[in-house]
Amino acid sequence: MKVLIIIAVLGVATAIPFTEEQLKKGQQYVKKCLDETKISPETVGKLKAGDFSEDDENVQCFALCFFREAQFTDADGNQNKDVIINKLSVDKDPKSVEAVYSKCKNETGSTPCQKAFNAYKCYRTAGLF
Template identity: 35%
Template sequence: MKSLAVIVLVLTIVSLSTQLTEEQQQKIKQNREECVKETGVDPVLIDKADQGDFSDAPKLKCFAKCFYQKAGFLNAQGEVLIDVVKEKIPAEANKEEALAIIEKCKELKGQDACETAFLIHKCYFENTHKKAAEPAPSA
């Protein structure tokens, strides 16, 4: 996966303003590998999702759930653990903007925990990447 941070919601939110430590990168890689094994998802689908091409594949949805749970951001029912997410927003990030995106996306619900995690991830991706794609204001 070209940008491992994309799959983790808080890391996605702050990826515009921070660099991941080597330890964070290794943990993300480890979680990705474990979740690929657990779900049987084709890694190509993860790479495509990283670029904004979201497949409706059930295994990809369960990968999102697995990954967020390993990161500590979701419980077994697929509910966002908002206090954990807030704690992991780095000090240098735009906390107000990050919290607004979290609030917007956290209420999405799918038919099961896998779909809920997937919908939340897609929402975060679309909101953080839309912001990154906006042109800088003119002086």
């Protein structure tokens, strides 16, 4: 059941046409980060849908884990511009992705997890996730 929810969260529920390889890697990242943070697949589904009502440390650390695995950030939540622009430009103009990156690159937080979560919220609100 957990695997089906992960697939739905990453595949069917997304409007971005990620490549098959990206979807497969994303599924692996979600599984690893679910195991690491112990949040529920349903919570991941809420995050994917833009529902940020669950904002505890484990949820924030899920964002850091996923971003770290995708190489969007390092372990301290510092963003990797080149990777973000490259991976999120699958169906978008790289200049528009770079503009969103410029808007979201300075997201902060009191912990690396909170910093990554705030960055995720910024990108999600801008329509990149």
